Amino acid sequence: MNISQQREAARPRARGTERSVARRAELITIGRKLFADTSYDALSMDDIARQAHVAKGLIYYYFQSKRGYYLAIIEDSVADLVTFAASGLELEPMDRVHRTIDSYLRYAEHNQAAFRAIVSGGVGFDAEVHSIRDGVREAIVATLAEGAYGRTDIAPLARMGLLAWVCSVEGATLDWIDRPELPRDTMRELLVKTLGGAMRAIEELDPAYKTPDPARRGD
Template identity: 45%
Template structure:
């Protein structure tokens, strides 16, 4: 019997199996490096035959990329789901979610922000898409426009790099609370935006 013919239900069995594999792989890759996990371990954790992993994902790398893509979409959702809040509330909740996700999915976070398995072009592409959408969401909250002006674009890109680096340091050190890291990031963004405002003022003064 093929996957499309399997029993009735709100979720086809094939989709449920694929989701179970992704969930199990996400848990395992959260705490263990790519090279430290085998297909056999992932299959056992998911409660499926090893062959099903190859059926749905072709290889361990294909499964890992699916986990990373799912992670990237989760991060994008965190930045975009608070559109009815004030910019400050939206930023605070987005950072809370971002830090919680990074803590709960450490290996995937490290992979997304560092470029992945070696230098993997697909993981790097996911990373750039995540950064672009986070930047657009921040710009929308600050200016009402998804495309920031050049000075703000550069400033937000630098701030996102700071947040990623601070998160890596926080996860490695474990000596700060998540709220402390979040509040520090908010204060740093405040300083960044002051610098953007000063730069815009200087540009206006230089205009003929």
């Protein structure tokens, strides 16, 4: 049984009562704090149980394994980022882009171990962590496309241009959290301006995808 099947098997009993649902959510909240700046390998199940002030068996009951617990924590914290990125429809397009990039940087800054795991692949070659990473990438590409072009169903060239920018942001953000020499506001503005460059390159290759005026000016 793989980890997805294990988690699915655990969910029905975890959802049996409101109390168990709340307890599971509480354990995830605790785990987010524990793993925010500590890598997966650095914490044993005994460490987790001791710091969370719970019996180790309770974590196994809800999540089946340490890895299951860790993946549930990453999924939960990333869901906040994706939900936030997809909101703000009332904002002007470039304001929404600024907010999305800022929220991405805030997530990386405050969840460094989880961010490194997602971007770098997690525990060894972890297909599920890669899937989470790909989901974040696609959510951000969709947000950028909606803001820049008014739709998410964009042509392959435009999608690849935005995806290439997102992948470059991952690498730059990894370096930034390791060497936080730039204030977050400066880092955000730098990324916004490089996004403008990516959009202008997309327009040059496919004139149907016009660069929004603020990005065209580099504002």
